[in-house]
Amino acid sequence: MDLGQIRDAIASRQPGHSLPQALYNDPAMVDFDLHAVYERSWLMAGFSCEIPEPGNYTSIKIGPWPVLIVRGRDGQIRGFHNSCRHRGAVLCKEGLGKSPRIVCPYHKWTYNLDGSLLSAGRMPDDFDNSDHGLNPVRTEVMSGVIYICLSDNPPSFDRFRAEFEPLIAPHNLENAKVARVETLVEHANWKLVLENGRECYHCQASHPELARTFPAGFSAYFDYGGADFAERFERRMAEIGLPSEGVGEDWWQAIRFPLNPGMVSMTMDGKHAVKKLMCETGDGDIGSMRWALEPHSFAHATADQVFFFSAMPINARETLVTAKWLVHKDAIAGVDYDPEAIAEPWHTTNLQDKELAENNQDGVDSPGYIPGPYSPEAEALVMRFVDWYCAKAMAYCDEKLGVKTGGVLHAA
Secondary structure (H helix, E strand, C coil): CCCCHHHHHHHHCCEECCCHHHHHHHHHHHHHHHHHHHCCCCCCEEEHHHHHCCCEEEEECCCCEEEEEEEEECCCCEEEEEECCCCCCCCCEEEEEECCCCCCCCCCCCCCCCCCCCCCCCCCCCCCCCCCCEEEEEEEEEEEEEECCCHHHHCHHHHHHHHHHHHHHHHHHHHEEEEEEEEEECCCHHHHEEEEHHHCCCHHHHHHHHHHHCCCEEEEEECCCCCHHHHHHHHHHHHHHHCCEEEECCCEEEEEECCCCCCCCCCCCCCCCCCCCCHHHHHHHCEEEEECCCCCCEHHHHHHHEEEEEEEECCCEEEEEEEEEEEEECCCCCEECCCHHHHHCCHHHHHHHHHHHHHHHHCCCCCCCCCCEEECCCCHHHHHHHHHHHHHHHHHHHHHHHHCCEECCCCC
């Protein structure tokens, strides 16, 4: 598909319905989605505890694009395109590391931790180091979470910081550590992976382990229909000073919600899996604080741990899913927690979701596929995601095609 055909496909979508088939499986869509959506959105890139000291860095990929995030000598966290200003070689391979300087493995161009070029051998006398610093990536750090945007004109971060920080701050992520990381390649389009992750319509039947503690029967956006346990939870959160009301914009949402009665963590038995709590307020009985960013992530913070989920496109039918579990930095593996036990039930849930998403992709690929209606009661967050995606994608198409919308002519 070309850009005009993609635009036509988006425009043909019936409100409240899933997307036209080509948007889930055409090979052109992965490049389109990366440029139209991922490049222009705030993304959860990691956690400040992963790079705790000057010289620590994390090298990640947004689709095929390498990004380097470094803690400088001044303690500040900065993001850069992971591409040498000489001939573009990747500076640091994927993963975590530490170095007093950033040195290109190809020709040894050397950069300071703030991205400025320190030295480049055998260049002419008129070569100016100051013209060849690393290309920066917009970076924001909030309460121990690192966010990046690859666009020079990112969405405003101000409201997100103002409204979300009071919810996340009590969870003390600045003093956390990553206790476990798992990755999966799901043979499904990233949008199907995200749609699956934005609803619990399927949870009671498909995730019995998660449903022990997670309130899988809620309506819309954590609407409990006036249930007594939910009303008691809201009163209690107000008494102990933890915000619980939902906040958000079109590209993010956050809320603190109650777990099933008698449960204090999303674990196999509903009890804390980590003795050293990340949030001790309310004796650790504070439900889960969920936050999600379009287009790729969600996270749950209970008193004892944080679970993080991210989906990155590989190609039209493959998605890289990354899961991380965080605990208090002073919690000792084998003493305060079992590294295997803290992963449940999300480890099992991710495997179940992989099967569901792949089965969904197989069905969407059928010549008999017709976009179907979402359930407003059970799939409210799916509808929100797909509406956001269509608006974001359409705006990109209009800009690139020079289509006049809302009285504004978007230059090609």
